[in-house]
Amino acid sequence: MVASIFLPFVAVLLCLGLAGVALLRDRHSFVHRIFAGGMLALACEALFAGFSIEASTYTEVVHWQRQRLLAAAIIPGTWLLFSLSFARIDYPSFIAKWRWIVIATFVGPCTLATFYRQSLFVDVPILDPASRWVLGLSWAGYGFSLLWIVGAALVLMNLERTLRAATGSMRWKMKFMILGLGSLFAVRIYTESQALLFATLTTAHESINVATLIVANLLVLVSFVRSRFLNINVYLSQTALYNSLTVLVTGIYLLTVGLLTKLVSYFGGDRVLPVNTFFVFLALLAFAVVLISDEWRQRSKRFISRHFQRPQYDYRREWTAFTERTTSLLETKALCDAIAKMVSETFGVGCVTIWLLDDSQEHLICGGSTVFSEEQTLGLKITGKEAGDFIAIMQEKQLPVDFDESRGDWAGEFYRTHAALLHEARARFGTPLVASRELVGVMTLDERLTQAPLSVEDNDLLKTIADQAAASLLNIRLSQRLLKAKEMEAFQTLSAFFLHDLKNLASTLSLTMQNLPVHFDDPDFRSDALRVIANSVAKVNAMCSRLSLLTKGLELQKTSMDLNTLVTATLADLNGSVRANLVRDLHPIPDLNFDPEQLQKVLVNLILNASEATGPQGEICVVTEQKSDWAVVAVKDNGAGMSREFIERSLFQPFQTTKSQGLGIGLFHSKKIVEAHHGRIEVESELGKGSVFRVFLPTSC
Numbered sequence: 001m002v003a004s005i006f007l008p009f010v011a012v013l014l015c016l017g018l019a020g021v022a023l024l025r026d027r028h029s030f031v032h033r034i035f036a037g038g039m040l041a042l043a044c045e046a047l048f049a050g051f052s053i054e055a056s057t058y059t060e061v062v063h064w065q066r067q068r069l070l071a072a073a074i075i076p077g078t079w080l081l082f083s084l085s086f087a088r089i090d091y092p093s094f095i096a097k098w099r100w101i102v103i104a105t106f107v108g109p110c111t112l113a114t115f116y117r118q119s120l121f122v123d124v125p126i127l128d129p130a131s132r133w134v135l136g137l138s139w140a141g142y143g144f145s146l147l148w149i150v151g152a153a154l155v156l157m158n159l160e161r162t163l164r165a166a167t168g169s170m171r172w173k174m175k176f177m178i179l180g181l182g183s184l185f186a187v188r189i190y191t192e193s194q195a196l197l198f199a200t201l202t203t204a205h206e207s208i209n210v211a212t213l214i215v216a217n218l219l220v221l222v223s224f225v226r227s228r229f230l231n232i233n234v235y236l237s238q239t240a241l242y243n244s245l246t247v248l249v250t251g252i253y254l255l256t257v258g259l260l261t262k263l264v265s266y267f268g269g270d271r272v273l274p275v276n277t278f279f280v281f282l283a284l285l286a287f288a289v290v291l292i293s294d295e296w297r298q299r300s301k302r303f304i305s306r307h308f309q310r311p312q313y314d315y316r317r318e319w320t321a322f323t324e325r326t327t328s329l330l331e332t333k334a335l336c337d338a339i340a341k342m343v344s345e346t347f348g349v350g351c352v353t354i355w356l357l358d359d360s361q362e363h364l365i366c367g368g369s370t371v372f373s374e375e376q377t378l379g380l381k382i383t384g385k386e387a388g389d390f391i392a393i394m395q396e397k398q399l400p401v402d403f404d405e406s407r408g409d410w411a412g413e414f415y416r417t418h419a420a421l422l423h424e425a426r427a428r429f430g431t432p433l434v435a436s437r438e439l440v441g442v443m444t445l446d447e448r449l450t451q452a453p454l455s456v457e458d459n460d461l462l463k464t465i466a467d468q469a470a471a472s473l474l475n476i477r478l479s480q481r482l483l484k485a486k487e488m489e490a491f492q493t494l495s496a497f498f499l500h501d502l503k504n505l506a507s508t509l510s511l512t513m514q515n516l517p518v519h520f521d522d523p524d525f526r527s528d529a530l531r532v533i534a535n536s537v538a539k540v541n542a543m544c545s546r547l548s549l550l551t552k553g554l555e556l557q558k559t560s561m562d563l564n565t566l567v568t569a570t571l572a573d574l575n576g577s578v579r580a581n582l583v584r585d586l587h588p589i590p591d592l593n594f595d596p597e598q599l600q601k602v603l604v605n606l607i608l609n610a611s612e613a614t615g616p617q618g619e620i621c622v623v624t625e626q627k628s629d630w631a632v633v634a635v636k637d638n639g640a641g642m643s644r645e646f647i648e649r650s651l652f653q654p655f656q657t658t659k660s661q662g663l664g665i666g667l668f669h670s671k672k673i674v675e676a677h678h679g680r681i682e683v684e685s686e687l688g689k690g691s692v693f694r695v696f697l698p699t700s701c
Contacts, residue, residue, distance in 0.1 A: 007050075007207070007210045007211060007214060008046045008047065008049050008050025008053065008206075008210045009046075009047070009050055010214055011042075011043075011046040011210050011213040011214050011217065012043045012046050012047050012050070014213075014214060014217035014218075014221075015039045015040070015042045015043035015046065015213070015217060016039070016040070016043050018035075018039050018217060018220055018221065018224070019035070019036040019037075019039035019040050019043070020036075021224060022035045022036045022039070023036050030085060030091075031082065031085050031086055031091075034078060034081050034082045034085060035082055035086075037078050038075065038078040038079045038082055041071055041072075041074050041075045041078055042075060042213060044071035045068050045071040045072045045075065046210055046213055048064050048065075048067040048068035048071060049064075049068050049206045049209065049210060050210075051064040051067075052064035052065050052068060052133075052206065053132065053203055053206055053207075055133070058133070061133050061135065062121055062135065065120075065121070065135060065201065066113075066117050066120060066121075069109075069113045069117075069120060069144060070113045070114065070117070072109070072113070072148070073106075073109035073110040073112070073113040073114075073144075074106065074109075074110065075148075075151075076105045076106075076109065076147070076148060076150075076151025076152060076154070076155065077102055077103075077105040077106035077109075077151065079155045079181065079185070080098075080101070080102055080105050080151060080154055080155050080158070081095065081102060082155075082181075083154075083155045083158035083159050083162070083181075084098055084102075084158055086159075086162060086174075086177075087162050087174055088162070101154065105147070105150075105151040105154065108143075108147040109144055109147050109148060109151070112140045112143050112144045112147070113144060116140040117140075119138045119139060119140040119141075120137070120138055120140045120141045120144065121135045121136060121137060121138055121141060121201075122135075122136035122137070122138050132203040133202070133203055134200050134201070134202050134203075135200060135201040135202075136199060136200055137195060137196075137199045137200060137201065141195075141201075142196060142199070145192040145193075145195045145196050146192075146196065148188065148192050149189050149192050149193060149196075152185040152186075152188050152189050152192070153185075153189065155181070155185050156182055156185050156186060156189075159178045159181060159182050160178075160182070162174070162178065163175065163178045173223065173226050174223060175223075176219045176220065176222040176223040176226065177219070177220055177223035177224075179219050180215070180216040180217065180218070180219030180220040180222075180223065181216060181220070183212060183215065183216055183219070184212055184213060184216035187208060187209065187212040188209060188212075190208075191205045191208055191209055318346065318461065318465075321342065322342060322465060322468065325338045325339075325342055326338055326339065326468075326469075326472055329472075330476065330479075331476070332356070332367055332473065332476050332477075333367065333368060334368075335368070335469075335472055335473065335476065336354040336356070336367035336368025336369075336473075337368040337369075337370075338368075339354060339368070339443075339465070339469045340352040340353065340354055340368050340369055340370045340443075341370055342465070343443070343445065343462070343465060344370045346461070346465075347445065347448060347454070347458060347462065348448050348449045348450060349429075349445045349446055349447075349448055349449070350370070350371065350426075350446050350447075350449060351369070351370060351371040351426040351445070351446035352369065352370045352443065352444070352445050352446070353366060353368070353369040353370075353371070353372065353425060353426070353427070353443070353444050354366070354367045354368045354369070354433070354441055354442075354443050354469070355367065355425075355441050355442045355443075355444065356440065356441040356473070357439060357440065357441055364441065364442065367441060367473075371426065371446075400429055400430065400431035400454060400459045400462050400463060400466075401429065401430045401431070402428070402429055402453055402454065403427065403428060403429070403430060425444055426444070426446040427444035427445070427446070428444075428445060428446055428447045428448075429444065429445040429454060429462075430442055430443070430444045430445070431443050431445075431462055431463060431466045432466070432470075433466050433467075433469055433470035433473065434466075434467070434470050435467070435470035435471045435473070435474040436474065438474065440470045440473045440474050440477070441470070441473065443466055443469070445462075501539075501601065502540070504601075504604055504605060504608060504666070505536045505539060505540060507608055508532060508536060508573070508574065508604075508608075509532070509533065509536055511578070511579070512529050512532050512533070515529075516529055528572070528575050531572075531573070532573060532575075535573055556594075556595040556598060556676055556677070557595050557597070557598075558593045558594055558595050559593070559594075559595070559596065560591050560592070560593050561591060561592070561594075561596060562589070562591055562592075563589050563592055563594075563624060563631055563633065563697070564586045564588075564589060564624055566594075566596050566599060566600060566603070567584070567586060567603065567622060567624060567633065568584075568586070569600075570600050570603045570604060570607070571584060571607075571622065573604075574604065574607060574608075578607060578608070578611045578620065579611055579615065579616040580610070580611050580614045580615065580616065580617075580618040580619060580620045580637070581618070581619045581620065582607075582620050582622070583619060583620065583621040583622070584621075584622050584623075585621060585622070585623040585624075586622075586623070586624045587623075587624055587625045587626070588626075589624055589625070589626050589631045589699075590626070590631075590699055592631055592697055592699060594677055594697060595673075595677070598673045598676070598677075599673065599677070599697075601669070601670070601673060602670040602673050602674060602695060603622075603633065603635075605666040605667070605669070605670050606635040606670065606693050606695075607620060607622070607635060608666075609666060609667070610635055610636075610637035610639060610691070610693075611637075612639075613637055613639030613640050613641075613690075613691065614637045614638060614639035614640075614690075615639070618637060618638055618639055619637070619638055620635065620636070620637050621634075621635075621636040621637075622634070622635055622636075623636065626699070627696075629698060629699050629700060630679075630696045630697065630698060630699065631696075631697045631698075631699050632694055632695065632696055632697075633694070633695045633697075634692055634693065634694045634695075635692070635693045636690065636691075636692045637690045637691055637692075638689070638690040639690050639691065640687070640688065640690075641685045641686050641687045641688055641689050641690050641691055642683075642685040642687065642691060643687055647683060647685060651667060651683065652667050652668055652671045652681070667681075674695055674696075674697070677697055677698075678698050679695060679696050679697040679698060680695075680696050681693060681694065681695055681696070682694045682696065
């Protein structure tokens with residue numbers, strides 16, 4: 001009982017709050033003002049109902065109920081005006097057509113509540129232990145309830161027509177508004193019919209009305225959150241009353257409610273009927289929320305199509321055909337053409353086009369089409385704001401879209417805004433190509449040859465093909481990116497090799513120039529210096545001429561010669577360039593087939609590395625010998641040495657070096673050259689005791 005006294009005032013606050021929000025958002029709008037007026041009328045009715053529930057005497061109850069009916073008299077007419085203007089762009093014509101009915105919904109209840117207020121209730125109180133108070137209805141009270149039922153039915157009918165005409169985002173915005181108001185007037189039809197049936201008004205009826213008003217306000221609040229304004233425009237046709245389901249449902253209800261009530265009363269359930277009725281109302285309301293959800297309707301259609309209907313397509317055959325046509329295709333253009341052709345044949349569509357996002361993710365370019373020629377596809381491109389809108393819209397979709405049928409939601413808005421674009425692209429249907437949550441492109445389909453829309457099963461198959469196509473296109477795109485990355489890596493490696501060779505030549509020339517002032521008077525030194533300079537220039541020219549060949553890989557120019565001859569020539573070239581003491585220990589080795597220029601790079605790199613590790617007081621020993629089927633060149637030094645960890649993890653790796661000015665390329669390049677000769681490099685080193693590098697070359701090659 002405490003709750004029944006408290007709830008009316010909660011309803012009053014909610015009604016006043018919603019009225020204030022509506023006026024604050026747009027007080028000049030006719031729809032907003034009518035909504036605020038209807039909410040104020042409901043607030044007054046709930047306030048007087050609360051006072052009547054609190055009343056302790058029969059006289060007070062009658063007084064506050066007369067005030068409640070006076071406030072309730074303007075509710076049907078006000079909300080009928082709202083139902084005629086809400087979400088209707090041409091609402092003045094509707095109001096003009098309904099003007100006499102609107103006037104009647106105001107005049108009838110107001111006349112009874114004002115001029116016949118003394119005849120609304122019987123004079124003798126009716127006692128009922130199950131209720132706080134019971135008022136008997138007189139002939140004016142009968143008439144008031146009857147007119148209220150008719151007005152509520154008209155409100156429901158117009159709200160129903162508005163909801164039926166809305167689609168997409170418009171339906172999503174307004175459905176909770178219509179559910180809230182619809183549930184309010186549906187329950188009022190029930191309570192007013194109960195008053196007619198038993199010729200009484202009770203506390204239970206007031207409690208049900210107030211509780212329903214609170215639920216309705218919460219639903220309207222949800223609609224306010226979804227849509228900032230009530231000025232939503234939906235186009236409705238001028239249909240007659242018989243086109244409404246509300247009239248039929250209301251009629252059936254009024255015919256059956258008497259029988260059901262008598263049965264409940266006979267079995268002794270009349271005392272708990274109001275409470276049970278309210279919980280049934282909440283259950284039906286929840287069911288209605290689910291029932292009018294577009295997403296739920298689509299899911300139900302797909303569920304029925306998958307489990308209760310004969311399949312339209314042989315999915316095994318379709319999947320096999322798709323795999324056979326696309327598995328061997330590794331180019332984007334060929335894959336797009338094959339997919340477009342298959343979709344065209346499967347769904348009976350003349351024009352199928354696949355639009356791909358470019359690298360900037362801001363433009364759509366034609367990847368393949370069944371109609372546009374290869375020359376045309378080169379010029380087809382969706383750019384600017386049109387591309388941005390199209391991409392943003394398709395990123396949010398998961399299923400194919402019918403632009404022509406979805407006139408009421410975002411697709412319809414896009415259709416009206418970009419009709420020329422869709423016509424030029426011959427796009428009636430569109431489906432996003434999404435793989436790994438990344439939009440790869442969009443597939444558009446023209447009107448079907450049969451002029452029929454896509455069915456639920458058509459959409460499922462098209463979505464499956466689009467997903468697989470997107471995965472294949474993404475794989476090709478990633479493969480192309482990987483290929484470019486490898487090309488860039490090869491270019492960087494080549495550049496590093498080239499730079500390293502130049503650095504070695506620069507080091508040789510630098511050491512020669514440092515020793516030139518000291519030994520300038522020595523004819524032998526001048527002769528060696530000129531030879532070093534001439535050889536360095538020749539090597540630079542040779543490197544430049546062979547640079548294009550190196551981009552294709554390391555190509556060896558093998559010749560048969562003595563390895564000791566190459567070592568001797570290399571040491572002679574480095575004479576005066578190495579600060580450490582050079583010692584040679586050469587043993588007889590049979591002639592080998594090798595590229596002298598490339599192998600000399602290896603020797604120069606090892607000797608210069610040893611020179612930098614030892615310093616002027618160090619010693620470098622170059623040894624040649626034969627071990628079984630291998631010819632071995634060893635470069636030994638007594639320099640700083642290397643740690644075992646560096647040898648195991650970093651040695652011979654590119655860009656890894658222990659030298660402050662080194663590039664970390666020399667040993668990596670040397671290893672590649674030796675391996676190209678089918679040889680290998682071994683190293684022994686210890687910190688503080690020097691290093692030994694051994695180059696093994698096969699004698700049989």
